[in-house]
Amino acid sequence: AQSVTQLDSQVPVFEEAPVELRCNYSSSVSVYLFWYVQYPNQGLQLLLKYLSGSTLVKGINGFEAEFNKSQTSFHLRKPSVHISDTAEYFCAVSEGETSGSRLTFGEGTQLTVNP
Amino acid sequence: DTGVSQDPRHKITKRGQNVTFRCDPISEHNRLYWYRQTLGQGPEFLTYFQNEAQLEKSRLLSDRFSAERPKGSFSTLEIQRTEQGDSAMYLCASSLVGGVQYFGPGTRLTVT
Numbered sequence: 001a002q003s004v005t006q007l008d009s010q011v012p013v014f015e016e017a018p019v020e021l022r023c024n025y026s027s028s029v030s031v032y033l034f035w036y037v038q039y040p041n042q043g044l045q046l047l048l049k050y051l052s053g054s055t056l057v058k059g060i061n062g063f064e065a066e067f068n069k070s071q072t073s074f075h076l077r078k079p080s081v082h083i084s085d086t087a088e089y090f091c092a093v094s095e096g097e098t099s100g101s102r103l104t105f106g107e108g109t110q111l112t113v114n115p
Numbered sequence: 116d117t118g119v120s121q122d123p124r125h126k127i128t129k130r131g132q133n134v135t136f137r138c139d140p141i142s143e144h145n146r147l148y149w150y151r152q153t154l155g156q157g158p159e160f161l162t163y164f165q166n167e168a169q170l171e172k173s174r175l176l177s178d179r180f181s182a183e184r185p186k187g188s189f190s191t192l193e194i195q196r197t198e199q200g201d202s203a204m205y206l207c208a209s210s211l212v213g214g215v216q217y218f219g220p221g222t223r224l225t226v227t
Contacts, residue, residue, distance in 0.1 A: 101216070103150075108155075
């Protein structure tokens with residue numbers, strides 16, 4: 001069975017500082033990996049995805065993530081954050097058609113960007 | 116493309132009542148998923164449809180829960196005899212087969 005661990009429940013940073021949100025997963029088969037963002041009282045918006053190919057994935061709003069198969073990690077990074085990046089971030093894994101493509105999510109990381 | 120829509124956005128009900136939520140997927144998407152998200156947690160998979168067929172149900176989906184997708188378009192999720200533990204955000208997502216899931220805004224259920 002697949003599982004996802006987000007290592008930090010809360011990450012406070014100052015505006016324009018770099019940030020890294022950590023995600024580790026476990027699965028017995030090849031996986032697809034995703035980061036979603038959730039603003040208060042809203043649904044989830046896709047930030048970026050890793051399906052295959054280059055292990056460095058670029059997403060929207062200046063975010064990027066690196067897939068590391070040996071460390072089973074998919075950490076999210078941004079070199080300079082803005083106040084508007086304050087939100088909950090979820091890492092998710094899918095085993096593709098072996099599981100009907102259902103997503104397994106981590107518990108989320110609350111990113112708070114302070115002025 | 117209007118995205119995934121859900122109705123209602125908020126529902127307050129008394130314990131023991133039945134509630135029904137609706138999800139309208141992106142029009143060309145043949146897969147539709149339901150997830151439940153409790154406060155401070157990530158979403159948890161409940162069930163999914165491919166066209167009108169319900170292909171998988173999580174053990175989280177007790178006998179009080181039922182989902183349908185008639186004609187392979189919109190879907191409904193019904194909860195019978197609601198309990199306080201059913202209070203959560205219910206999220207719907209849609210995709211093409213093997214494609215990325217796009218989420219709706221969710222329906223927040225409060226059971227008093």
